[in-house]
Amino acid sequence: MRGSHLPFLLLVTVTVFSVITHASHNEIRRRRSIELSSAQKLITDNRLPTDIEPLSYILDLRPDFESSTFSGRIRINLTWKAESKIIELHSHYDLQIDETNVQVRLLGADDLSKGKLVDIRRTDRLPKRPVFQVYLKEPLKNGTKCELEINFNGHIWEHAEGLFKGSYTNENGAKVTYLATQNRPNYARKLFPCFDEPAFKVPYTVSISRPSNYTTIFHSTILSTEKLENKTGYVVDHFKTTEPLSTFAFGFIISQLTKVNATPTDLLKPKINIWARKDLHGDLADVYEKVSITLKSIQNYWNIDFPLSEVNLVAAPGLSTVKPIDNFGLILFKESDLVNQGYYLIAQELVYQWLGTWITPYWWTDAHVNKAIAGFLAASTANEIDNGKEFDGKWPMTVLYSIYYEFSKRYPHSRITAMKQETTCSKTELVLRMLNYTLGADTFKNGLRKLFKKEECKDLFITDDVWKYLTQQAHADKSLPEDVTVNEIATSWITKDRLPVVSVERDYAAKTAVVSQRVYLRERPHDVPEQDKMLWWIPLILITQDNLSFNNFKPYLWMKKTRDIILTNLPADDKFVIVNPEEIGPFPVNYDTKNWNLLASYLQTEEGRKQIPTYTRAKLLHDAWNLAYAGDLSFATAFNMTLFMKFERDHLVWNPVFTFIDHIGRHIDMSNVHKKFEIYVRILLTPLYEELGPVPQEHEEKWKDNLRSLAKTFLCRAGYKPCIEEAQIAYHKWMDSENPNEGNPVSNQFICPVFKWGTLEEWEFGLQRVINFPPSRKQSERTYLLKTLAGCPISKGKIERLLNITILQQNGNFTENDLFLIFSMLSGGSSGYTTLFNFLQQNWDQIKRNFKEKTNLWDNLISSATGVFTTQEGYDMVSNLYAKHQGEFGSADHIIEKSLKNIKEETKWSDANLPVIENWLNDYLKTVDVKDQKFL
Template sequence: MDQTSQLGRANGDLSMQTHEPLNVVDGTTKTERGIILSKPLVLFIFVIFVLTLVTSSLLVYNFAACPKTDQLANVTKYELCRVAEAKLSLNETNKDIPKDRNIEVNDKKSATERNIAISKNEIEKVKDAEGKDVMNDTNLETPKEFRLPQNVKPENYYLNITPFFLENNFTFQGEVTILLTVFNETNEIIFHGVDLVFRDLKLLTEKDRRIIDILKTEEDKLRQFHTVTVRDKLEVGMQYLLIISYSGILNDDLHGFYRSSYEDGGVRKWIAVTQFQAMDARRAFPCWDEPAMKARFTITIGRPANMTSLSNMNSIKQSPHDRVEGYINDFYEESLPMSTYLVAFAVTDFSSKSKDTFSVWARDKVLPAASFALEIGSKILKFLENYYDIKFPLPKIDMIALPDFKNGAMENWGLLTFREIAMLYQQGVSATMDKVHVATVVAHEIAHQWFGNLVTPSWWRDLWLNEGFATYVEYVAVDAVEKSWNLTELCILDQVHNVFQLDALNSSHQLSVDVTASEETDAIFDKISYGKGAALLRMLNHILTDDIFNAGVTNYLKSKMYGNAEQKDLWAALTAVATQRNLKIDVAVVMDSWTLQTGFPVLTVNRDYGNQQIKFSQERFVLINETSSSQQAPLWWIPVSYTTASEQDFRSTRPKFWLEGVQSVVKDFPVKNEDWLIVNIQETGFYRVNYDTRNWQLLTAVLNDKNRFQEIHVINRAQIVDDAMNLALTGRLDYKTALDVVSYLAHERSYVPWKTGLSALGYIDTMLSNGEHYVEYGIYVDRLLQGAIRDVGWDIREDESVITAQHRVDLWASACHFENPDCIQNAIISFKNWSTSPDPDRFNDIPVDVRGIVYCMALRLGGVSEWQFALDRLPAAAPAERHRLLSVLGCTRTPHLLRRYLDMSLRNDSGIRKQDVVRVFSAVSNTAIGQPISFSFIRENWQNIRTYFGSISTLNHIVKVVTRRLNLQHEYEELKRFVSESCSDLGRPVRQVLETVHANVQWRKRNYQTIVDWLQEVNKKYKV
């Protein structure tokens, strides 16, 4: 319910009071019935009434017992009887704490069970206050020490948690007993907790169950700390039991322990799930919420009898809930040592499919679509057991597809959670590349079970060890089990070219970067940690060779299993194996130059054609050069591989020499003057390459020769296109040379170079789209596309590869973007046939791979009826189709429909889930018509947007997608003003947005006319 609705309801409640109106006359209070009361008497009666009310409330609060039947139907909207309380035996027998999770505690101070009512309003006040501290008060400074002290460490958590699914009062009850070991003498225990109301807290010695006197408890909301101060100092080496009963809100913010729902036959069904990475376990239970604080977890989940629960480990028994009729307690095996962010549990009514110890879970209607994930997941698990040379240590893996999930997926140990679109593949509904997407996401999360879960970074500064490795291995694993897909080439597009753009910003960050707040941690879950991490590991693999790299990774995992590590530990393991196998390399020296410095280099290669020498020099590649003369330029250890026209050896990817952290080096190089030279074979090194003018001319000549261009490896053809266009973008190469290189695509038929070319041209498309010469650009691109479009065709063949299928989509999407006549005809006819069919929700004969193109074209050329038809398909759409529809609804050229779409995305009753709102903003912002609408919308509605999401990472994504097309000076000024006034607290990501738009403005001023002149010249040449 939004603030306006809440205020309206409050005002309505005030107007509906039933007492008689009061009139005040001459110092007396007189009712309309004529009884006159003196002021002192009224005051006395009022005080007596208040005291009576308070006393009654306290008696009820402290002494009323929970009803034994505890029917949920009897729970009022604002109160919920505490359904369970953690209990330890404190009798004089001093029993040891049981190994089983059924820890019974009888508090001597409570002869009977106390009824502790949960006030939803009370919890919401806590939540609102903390949200205000973090989100709205930009003057608050983050404390320097927001890390927990190391005086005590958790060894075991015994967690009992029960969610309740009551409309307008979604809550959960928890009890946790934490076994602590003291490492430094202290009289304070400090731990994390957010949006939790503590109902009872006590501290006992583990050995004799002696109660420790607690002087006070305090909460530091900004740092999310709770501090328990005790009378006597805790002894080093002793163990204690911290026992807390608490309550919380089952939120709808997609983090912590949250609720989700779906429609089934017109009935809304609720589920409860978790998402704890990076720092949100503290929202579900009091804990030491840092990755180095590993512990064992013994979890009990209370759930309705008609539902099921899942957690990290296997269920070992069930019993009726001891407090709530109709509820069951599920008891789970004790876990291996793990970090809090990997703890997971879910309460759903989903069904499952299993294969050996591998299971997939989804709502009944879409469960058949989980079969592919089950099949490929079990294959990937077996491959990775061999790849890591370590058996998967848990007794099972569950994968669950969730209707609402903020991220694509999460690697919780033994319980992998996914968005439905990331786990479900349905033949005839999902596109070919959806299958690839499911496979790679599944591989990514399974890869984490070792790299991240078995061995965990000590702190988030080395997040890239988790995400970079899993990202790299997802390609390795899927390529191993689906060799025909040839995914290794896609790694270049996704994790090299795609990352260069972000890492070229001055506001990028080191790969290994320290963070000092939860918001900063969220901000590093970006392309740098994932894509750059993967690209550097790919580079290192080629430097060391597979045998050394794999052996070093295995040794690293085995030496650190169940513990924590830093990047230096991986470097040491790899160096040791390399030394054993007579490869002299200090991996730390090489790789620290890449992980501890921001950005990446451009390697400039200048050939001296007379002396047969070549000068290799490096500098950081940036979009905007802001380096002052006083700043020391970064230098990298650059592995240099190369080949020539005479050699044409594109297989030898190991470096032939190094730039060993120096600015330049001159090498004798006996290369024929007429031979082209290509550096960075198969683009294994994470750097760009620039050449002297003559070598660029030699490369351009061979590429534009349709009989010779295949002399160059397909990845290096893509590399040359990507480097040339981005060197021109920053002024390091003239655009004429770069566009002459790209023009070779007219006779290229391979996917990777074409995808690279279309991405590079896409930037020019965006920059020119509002200008008067956009027509010339469209003519040029259409001419480039003609041959490839003709060869790939519109019709889909059953036996074609996934690469061919995606190539067709990319080519036709580009052709349709410029209103290719064949595309228009196919789209209009196909969409009309579908929209006029008797049952469009069940029958759709448009080929799945091109549906997005057809839908978008129909909505772009159509009006309200076409848009409304697509919108009406959303409720019944399968996940893949829903994903597609959400994107194409932004294709309309009708402004009021785009505005309506944005409005809908911020309403809970619109059918658009919070997880999909960024997709809505992206879809609207992706056109020249929609971009200014979306930018105006966020400025007008920013406070509502902040209130609706409350997630800084989501806000950053929205700002990024709605501003990516801005390229005029006045737009940049408006953006700066908006950031300054409304969202300067968003941190590094919003600074990256500002820098990107600034670069767009500079590009337009510097290159607009150059591009127009070149386009007019080349179109004249082809008589267009």
């Protein structure tokens, strides 16, 4: 997968009958690694027995474009590591094996036994596992070598798994089909019978057929080509034997794509090839330079040359995968990824070539750490090349904030199970970033380089290898105490679906502080099981006001999985401290009120905003608000931390502001405090928006337009007249058009302000466009229109009109999916869910009749109408409804009971925090002029 700054290691071609010289698969199996339970659940696979291993594959594949099928023959050279009479290997259920012609031949050392057929008792397909078994009549001894031969047939898939097909329209308007493979993580078994585990790395000798006017791009060069006698217009290419590969790294593409003319670069090795359809060539001319720059940067980091002499990057038309398909020396990208993106995606895929494909993770749990390393190094490479322009400086904050929110839930991933793998990898990537800072960048880099110098199992690694070599380097460089290992540190973070929060309580007279850690829980109630048992190794990086040095991130000390610890020698009582500056570790930090207020005061000075860097200003703001939301900090203190924002113009510091405006605004929008909060938002955002101006300037940075858009969106929500008037002007062009059903000329940004603040006539026009939406247009446009029709209005009349048509009248233009969408959008704001609740209460009998046979809709309606209240008033409303219709809720009985329980918890929050928020807003609004004719 990836390399170091060693001299280039020549990859000698291994002949098909040779024995691999690296440590055996069995030997590796006995080594232990961190068990990432979350990772294991995501890639479920049973390991094959350890008594027989592959030495090499001889593979002949014959795809048929016309029938979307393929046939093949594979000869696998095997070695017995223990006596056995059962050969087990992977074969997908859809791969058809010719079981009558399976053969096993001895590959003996003497001429008498060589080539002799071994008697087979039977073959079998396991019903619940993608495994094919060959039972021999007699067991073979340890050290025996045989060749297993299997003929098979399979389907060419429409989706990107195994061998799949794609298509595009060429420059002449003709449809062109191509075939490609996607074998990651364990789809090679859909293509041919094999030992489909990452640690089995063997050479391949491959032949692949193709139409004569197509080209096959594979890992190795073509030795010869010959016509197929039994298939007119087809030829077969015979390729040079590859270096040892895992099955997931094996791949090819058969297409009519052509090579983009290479632009000169100063990169001598490897040779770079870019493949694409002809009419895209002009857009890809600069990719050679991008790849060259990226390769040089990565080679410099690893201190080792690229492990292949050639790399092929393919712009695959219509590729449906979320991420590129990476094989050793062959990477398939979406066209847009190569045309539009910067350096990150290219860097990530090239890092995978060193660490992932060349140096390969032993098992899927190790692959997650591998992915995290690739992500971290790719981001570092991209930032180094373009000074952070690709990310607008947001890496890793965007990822970090989402991790904070996910892991502070009562049940992480409960709503988005498919995201678990991504968040696990992202958290590991953040831990690597923390180690890079706390150990030192050179120590971290040199520790990773050791992966390529290790003597045992040189081309495989387990997670423990990463931590072991980082520890060795850190001890040698004296950047980690001798009694501490990186394994201990990393394990404490990676094996939990949680993050800690650190609290710093200062004793100003004694110049000390008690620093404590516990599980960070933002979502209420904080009743997570076993939270008292969770502890982390936490680096305490300390900045003090009398020494504002933000270039040394060596920990003041480590919290070694202890509940609390004492900091000493702190500054005087008029000086603040900052722990975990620049988000070095993925954890929020709380302080005593006095330290927070010292920080708030300092940030309101010009010196303070200059001395405290961007990421740390953003962190302080983000931590304060989220700790207040979680109930761990007074909202008065959190609001004080926003006072410096009237001077702040860095978009990275503003990003968390929009999040907390949204979160807090939604939470309190049923209370009387909300109107005062909206005034505060207007005062906060208006100077920023007016300074940025209403339209982008020529050649301005991307972040400015993004910041302008966010400020405008939230000002529109708060009733900013210029925004609403602009939206209505644009919207009326649609209303005045002759055929409004033919298309929507209005930008999406204008629709919600019109539906929220505009007239009933304007809203009704939108409703009619949904009702009369022509099937020839994209349904996504209708979906967006319906979402805004339901989710944006604050007018009770508009919402009731929509509910009457869809629920009572059961208008046939609205599907059940539409109703689910409407309920979901109404639950997003108090106007929506309060109106929905009252509508349910007033029309109970008819709604019950209409939904009698629609249990899912009924349950969803009850959840949306009762589950989002946050005050005692809301609790009383839902409680009275429950009492009045006791026994009538049917399948939704448990839902309203859960709603009452949740509302009671939220009511506690409101009772505790709304008075504090209101008192702070009252005091603040006395100091500012709130008369502004620009707002409704």
